[in-house]
Amino acid sequence: MSALDFVVLIGSMLGIAAYGVWHTRGNRGLNTYLKGDSKTAWFAIGLSVMATQASAITFLSTPGQGYLDGLGFVQIYFGLPIALIIIAAVFLPMFRRLNVYTAYEYLGRRFDTKTRLLGTALFLVQRGLGAGLTIYAPSIVLATVFAWPLDLTIISSGLVVIVYTVMGGSSAVTVTQKYQLAVIFAGMVTAFCLVVFKLPAGLSFTDTFALAGGFQKLNAVDFSTDVHQRYTFWSGLLGGTFLMLAYFGTDQSQVQRYLGGASLREGRLGLMFNAICKIPMQFFILLLGVLIFVFYQFEQPPLFFNATLSHYLAAHPSDERLHAYETGYQSLHDQANQQLKDWLKARHDGDRAAAAAAFAGALTAHQQGENIREEAEKSLSQISATTTATDADYVFITFILHQLPHGVIGLLVAAFFGAALSSKAAELNALGSSTTVDFYRSIIKRDATDQHSLLATKWFTAFWGLVAIAFALYAHLVENLIQAVNILGSIFYGVMLGLFVVAFFIRHVGGSAVFWSALVSQALIFFLYFTLPISYLWYPLIGCAACVILSIFLQSFFKAVAETGNRNRT
Amino acid sequence: MKPSTANESVESEADETGLPWLRTWNQVYLLVIIHFAIWILLLVALTDCFS
Numbered sequence: 001m002s003a004l005d006f007v008v009l010i011g012s013m014l015g016i017a018a019y020g021v022w023h024t025r026g027n028r029g030l031n032t033y034l035k036g037d038s039k040t041a042w043f044a045i046g047l048s049v050m051a052t053q054a055s056a057i058t059f060l061s062t063p064g065q066g067y068l069d070g071l072g073f074v075q076i077y078f079g080l081p082i083a084l085i086i087i088a089a090v091f092l093p094m095f096r097r098l099n100v101y102t103a104y105e106y107l108g109r110r111f112d113t114k115t116r117l118l119g120t121a122l123f124l125v126q127r128g129l130g131a132g133l134t135i136y137a138p139s140i141v142l143a144t145v146f147a148w149p150l151d152l153t154i155i156s157s158g159l160v161v162i163v164y165t166v167m168g169g170s171s172a173v174t175v176t177q178k179y180q181l182a183v184i185f186a187g188m189v190t191a192f193c194l195v196v197f198k199l200p201a202g203l204s205f206t207d208t209f210a211l212a213g214g215f216q217k218l219n220a221v222d223f224s225t226d227v228h229q230r231y232t233f234w235s236g237l238l239g240g241t242f243l244m245l246a247y248f249g250t251d252q253s254q255v256q257r258y259l260g261g262a263s264l265r266e267g268r269l270g271l272m273f274n275a276i277c278k279i280p281m282q283f284f285i286l287l288l289g290v291l292i293f294v295f296y297q298f299e300q301p302p303l304f305f306n307a308t309l310s311h312y313l314a315a316h317p318s319d320e321r322l323h324a325y326e327t328g329y330q331s332l333h334d335q336a337n338q339q340l341k342d343w344l345k346a347r348h349d350g351d352r353a354a355a356a357a358a359f360a361g362a363l364t365a366h367q368q369g370e371n372i373r374e375e376a377e378k379s380l381s382q383i384s385a386t387t388t389a390t391d392a393d394y395v396f397i398t399f400i401l402h403q404l405p406h407g408v409i410g411l412l413v414a415a416f417f418g419a420a421l422s423s424k425a426a427e428l429n430a431l432g433s434s435t436t437v438d439f440y441r442s443i444i445k446r447d448a449t450d451q452h453s454l455l456a457t458k459w460f461t462a463f464w465g466l467v468a469i470a471f472a473l474y475a476h477l478v479e480n481l482i483q484a485v486n487i488l489g490s491i492f493y494g495v496m497l498g499l500f501v502v503a504f505f506i507r508h509v510g511g512s513a514v515f516w517s518a519l520v521s522q523a524l525i526f527f528l529y530f531t532l533p534i535s536y537l538w539y540p541l542i543g544c545a546a547c548v549i550l551s552i553f554l555q556s557f558f559k560a561v562a563e564t565g566n567r568n569r570t
Numbered sequence: 571m572k573p574s575t576a577n578e579s580v581e582s583e584a585d586e587t588g589l590p591w592l593r594t595w596n597q598v599y600l601l602v603i604i605h606f607a608i609w610i611l612l613l614v615a616l617t618d619c620f621s
Contacts, residue, residue, distance in 0.1 A: 074613065085603070210620060212620065218620040221617045222617075280609065283613070
C-alpha cells in the first residue's frame with residue numbers, strides 16, 4: 001500500500017468513527033444504548049439491516065465464491081424477500097406492540113422464563129461463534145496487506161472493534177453504518193468498473209459471458225431436486241425462507257436494528273428496502289468474482305491466492321516437488337490462455353467448429369491445472385497443518401493488491417474495515433444487550449438500575465468480543481467464510497424460529513411443551529448435521545418443523561396426563 | 571417490559587404506507603414479489619443462455 005492508500009483508509013475510517021462519537025455524544029441512557037433513539041427513519045433502518053448482514057465476509061469472500069463456483073450461491077437469498085414480507089407483516093408489529101428490548105423478552109411474556117432463556121442461549125451460542133468468523137475476515141486483509149502474522153491481526157482488529165462498540169452502543173452503530181455502507185458501495189462499484197476495464201481488448205460483453213458460461217460460472221439457477229446438492233432453486237426458496245426468517249426475525253443483531261425505528265412504518269419500509277436490494281446486490285458481488293475469473297484466464301494467477309502458502313513455497317526453494325507444481329500450473333495456464341485466444345479469434349471470424357475445438361482445449365488445460373492445484377494443496381497440508389488452503393477468501397484481496405491502482409486499494413481496504421466494523425459492532429451490541437436484558441436483569445440482578453445495566457451491557461459486550469477473538473483464532477479451519485457463517489446459522493436458526501412460530505401462531509401450546517420440543521429438535525439437528533449429508537439450507541426448515549410438530553404433540557400429551565391426574569384425584 | 575400505550579397510538583397511524591403510488595401494505599408486498607419474480611426470470615434466462 002502507498003501513502004495515498006493509507007490517507008484514504010485512515011481518513012475514511014477515522015472520519016466515520018469520529019462522526020459516530022460526535023453524533024451520539026449526549027446519549028447516556030440504557031434505552032438509547034440498547035435500541036437507539038427510536039427516531040430512526042426507514043432509509044437508515046434499511047441500510048443498518050443491510051450493513052449488519054453484509055459483513056466484511058460478504059465483500060471479501062463472496063467474490064472468491066463467485067470465482068471458484070460461479071453464481072449458484074445467489075440462490076441462498078431466494079427466500080429472503082418472502083421472509084422479510086412475513087417479518088414486516090407479522091413479527092415486527094408483535095415486537096413493537098410489546099415494546100421489548102430483545103426478541104427473547106417476547107418469549108418470556110408468551111411462555112415462561114426457561115423458554116426465554118433457551119431462546120437467548122441459542123442466539124448467544126451461534127452469534128458468539130459467528131462473531132468469531134466476522135472478526136477473521138478483516139484479519140485476512142491485514143495479514144495479506146502488511147504480511148503480519150494472522151493471529152496478531154485477529155487479536156488487534158478484534159480489540160479495535162470491541163473498543164468501538166463498547167463506546168458507541170446501538171445508536172452509534174446505526175448512525176455510522178450508513179456512511180460505512182457508502183464507503184463499501186463506492187469501493188465495490190469502483191472494483192467492478194476496474195475489473196471490466198482490465199479485461200483484454202477485443203473481449204466484448206457477450207464474449208465475456210460466453211467464456212464464463214463455458215466454464216460453468218453463470219449457472220445461477222439450478223432446478224435440481226437433489227437434497228444433497230448445496231445450492232438449488234428449491235433449497236434456496238424453501239430452506240432459504242426459513243433461514244432468512246430466522247435470521248432477520250429472531251436474531252437479536254437484526255431485531256435490534258428495526259426495533260429502533262421511529263414507527264412501524266419506518267421498520268417495515270426498511271425491511272422492504274432490503275427485500276428489493278439484497279438479491280441484485282449479491283448477484284453483482286458474485287458477478288465481480290466471475291469477472292475476476294475471466295480476467296485471470298488471460299493473466300497468470302498464482303498457484304494459491306492464500307499468501308501464507310505462497311510464502312511457504314518462497315521459503316523452501318529446495319522443495320522441488322512443490323515448485324514442480326507451480327511450474328506445471330503456469331505451463332497449463334499458458335496453454336489454456338493460447339486456446340482461449342484462438343477461441344476468441346475463431347468466434348469473431350464466425351468459425352464455430354474451430355471455436356468449439358479451441359474452447360474444449362482450454363477447458364481440458366484448465367481442468368488439468370485445477371488437478372495440479374488440488375495435488376499441491378494436499379501435499380502442503382501434509383507438510384504443515386497450518387497451511388490449509390482457504391483460497392476463496394484470498395482471491396479478491398489478492399486481485400485488489402496486485403491489479404488495482406493506489407488510492408483504490410486504500411478505498412477497498414477501507415470498505416472491508418467499514419463492513420467489519422458495522423456488522424461486528426451490531427453483533428457485539430446485540431450479544432451484550434441480550435446477555436444483560438435476558439440473563440443478567442431477569443435472573444441475577446432483578447433490581448438493577450438503568451445505570452448499572454448500562455455498565456453491565458458494556459462489560460458483556462467486551463466479554464463477547466473476547467470470545468469472538470478466541471474463536472477467530474481457529475477460523476482458518478473452515479473451508480470458506482461466507483459458507484461457514486451460513487452453515488453455523490442454519491444449525492441453530494431452525495429451532496429458534498420454531499420457538500417464535502409456536503409463540504405467534506399456536507396459542508394453545510405452553511412453555512414446557514415448547515421448551516422440551518426445542519431441546520429435542522436441536523439435538524435432532526446436531527444428529528442430522530453429523531450423519532446426513534444434505535444441503536445445510538434444509539436444516540432451518542427441519543428444525544422449525546420439528547419444534548412446531550413436537551410442541552403440538554407434547555402439549556396434547558401434557559394435557560392428557562393432567563386430565564388423567566385430575567380424574568384420579570376426583 | 572414497559573407500558574405500550576404511546577407506542578400503540580403511533581402504530582395505529584402506521585397502517586398507511588405514506589408512499590405516493592402504493593397506499594396499502596399489501597400493494598408494497600406485491601411489488602416486492604413482482605420484483606423478486608422478475609429477478610428469478612432474469613437469472614434463469616442468464617443460466618439458459620450461457621451454460
